[in-house]
Amino acid sequence: MADVKSKRYTGVYYRILDNGSKTYYIIYRHPTENKNIRLKIGSDKDGFNEVYCYNKRAEILAKLRLGDDLKIPIVAKKQHKTTLNDIADKYFDSRAIAGETISLKERRSKFNRHLRDTIGYKPLVSIKKDDVIGLQKELISAGYANATIGNILQLGATIFYYAIKQGLYNFANPFISVEHKKTPNARIRYLSLDEVQKLKDSVKNDEILYLFVLISITTGARLEGVLNIRLKDIDFNAGIINIYDFKSGDRYAGFLTDEVRSILESKDKLKENDYIISYENGEKTEKKRIQRRLKPILDKLFNSGLVRSDRGNRVVIHTLRHTFASLLAIQGTPIYTIQRLLNHKDIKQTTRYAKLSPKSGADEVKRLFDKQILKG
Helix, strand or coil, X not given: CCCEECCXXXXXXXXXXXXXXXXXXXXXXXCCCCCEEEEEEEEHHHCCCHHXXXXXXXXXXXXXXXXXXXXXXXXXXXXXXXXXXXXXXXXXXXXXXXXXXXXXXXXXXXXXXXXXXXXXXXXXXXXXXXXXXXXXHHHHHCCCCHHHXXXXXXXXXXXXXXXXXXXXXCCCCCXXXXXXXXXXXXXXXCCCHHHHHHHHHHHCCCHHHHHHHHHHHHHCCCHHHHHCCEHHHEECCCCEEEEEECCCCEEEXXXXXXXXXXXXXXXXXXXXXXXXXXXXXXXXXXXXXXXXXXXXXXXXXXXXXXXXXXXCCCCCCCHHHHHHHHHHHHCCCCHHHHXXXXXXXXXXXXXXXXXXXXXXCHHHHHHHHHCXXXXX
């Protein structure tokens, strides 16, 4: 039985069955295979008619033209051409509309270093779980910490989610099926008072770096927190430094030592809005500038012979925060006071320092084994 072409509606056809009912079809041109597609719509007994078929055909053609329907072949073709790098560029540009923040710059840089030339050049649809596992193995072999690797893979997952949300990809996110090796906060290294003095002596010729080290060790503030301190954040009368915690998004109080106070009071050219860690007339210093200057010094003083992956024992900038907390614990500072000074939200984050406290049991053990009866 031959199809009957509608006299009023382009691309609409029907067949008349033996029982007198009509079954409707539409025909449209396949956008990528260069052939006609014949699609059955339904019977007039189910309420279908020529007008419905015509509107349905127009809807499909619009989606083909605009590329909005992920089930339409033209979109699949686009997906085969769209690379992870393409989506990453769109993602970062969309985030930069509100301003190129330091965090965004860091994430863009992380993508460029670790993803752009490894799997970024591949079309989205060709990136599979095995590709992500391969990237993970490369990062492990290169000596990156598990936490760093996890952050890199999470960035990849975020960009895939962006593609899905924008209707540019409609398959499973290959990054989320890869198991991340969890990394406990394994840094156990801190500097002794003698080592602190050795570090201070090594940076004393760079007055800005010296001030950075001094504030880091005497407040326990993280790198970004120290770099974000302006002169107006310091209350000289109360002896307080108002520190912004980028991790928790709130402020907390650090305390001025006599040496820090003396250095800051000598900077009579500083204005209220000037950053105190500044190489350029009060402008904020990027953390890479501090890292480039301080890392070689830390490596030379404390990391000789340690492999890069020895996260627990290598001294890095974050070790200065651990040093602050550890030295407080050693002198018997209550753990809840240390929690407040570090701005930890959960006491579990702080309890790692409890073992350094003189009240941790060390004195009791020594008294027990120093007794004459246990001396052998």
